[in-house]
Amino acid sequence: MNSAARSSNPSDWAGSFEPIERVTNRLVGAAFSPHRHDTYTVAVTMAGVQTFNYRREIRYSLAGQVLILHPDELHDGHCHDEAGFSYRAAYVPPTHVQAVLGGAELPFVANGVSTDPALIAAAFNLVVDCAGVEDPGAYEDALYDLAHAMNNAAARVATVRIANRTAVMRAREFLETAVVVGTRLDELEQVSGCDRWQLSRDFRALLGTSPYRYLQYRRVELAKRLLREGAKLAEAAHGAGFADQSHFGRTFRKTVGLTPKEWLRSDLFRTIVL
Known part of the structure; x- marks a missing residue:
């Protein structure tokens, strides 16, 4: 078969x-x-x-x-x-x-x-x-x-180069404005003036994560705020820019270590980091 x-x-x-x-x-x-x-x-x-x-x-x-x-x-x-x-x-x-x-x-x-x-x-x-x-x-x-x-x-040796900090900071600033609507690497390439894959390497080197995951972290933070303000799960998912509640749940768990429902029942829900 x-x-x-x-x-x-x-x-x-x-x-x-x-x-x-x-x-x-x-x-x-x-x-x-x-x-x-x-x-x-x-x-x-x-x-x-x-x-x-x-x-x-x-x-x-x-x-x-x-x-x-x-x-x-x-x-x-x-x-x-x-x-x-x-x-x-x-x-x-x-x-x-x-x-x-x-x-x-x-x-x-x-x-x-x-x-x-x-x-x-x-x-x-x-x-x-x-x-x-x-x-x-x-x-x-x-x-x-x-x-x-x-x-x-494959045991390849990567070439060492100096990261383009200006391009990374431009991309980071743009991501902060695109939390809900989202973006793609080709857009970040235009904003930063840097090749998209080189930007991905430099972003990781300077900020410790990829542009995509940086955006997901910001979305989870926004969803947490919406939930603390009384939004329902579906409302928080949509309001933070997630395509659907399933995507929201997977990303939330990867970021927080708990599902949204588990987080709501935990003490972390009442903890706000200033």
Whole structure:
């Protein structure tokens, strides 16, 4: 049995990039014959054991591990046992990775399977957390983390340069005015006068977080204020610029460590930091 779901949802349009393909699949008693993609295959094994031939060796991916298959590399896929396996995948064009890395050689994850915590976290964010999210900035942010995690896993040495503080401060000031309406990297590029991916690197270097997450933090702060003023959850989500209440709940929990309802019941709800 091969049960697959391919996504063509508009949320998979990657901001200023062409759309990416996402797949959710469960394989039992079936196999993929040898084939190639012209994209990176970024897959998270959700359950079972995935077995495949890659670069003349048999590889295994267990639940919670990540596959990063380089473009144009021949591979197959089959079940390790009768229980089968399930996975979720995203197919990331190398041009997207190139945009982040600024023309550097594409990173190659030698074994195809990684247990590196940073790479797993980045892949899970791009493949699972960003699926169905309508905010293009979520993909751009996840792409940045994935590209650099792959680069680190490939043991590449990053070039040291001085960050453009003026551009970062311009971007930060603009983000403060765009909490509700939101923005994208191409807009920040125009505002700051700096290449969007270089701006992402410099923003992280000087402020410790990405432009996208900086905006999410400001949205959560605004939502907290609205909740303290008596707004309902749906009202706070909409008033702080979240696409829907589900997106609000996920982002709130990632930022605070509690769901909005748990936060409302906690002492933190009554704590205001001045």
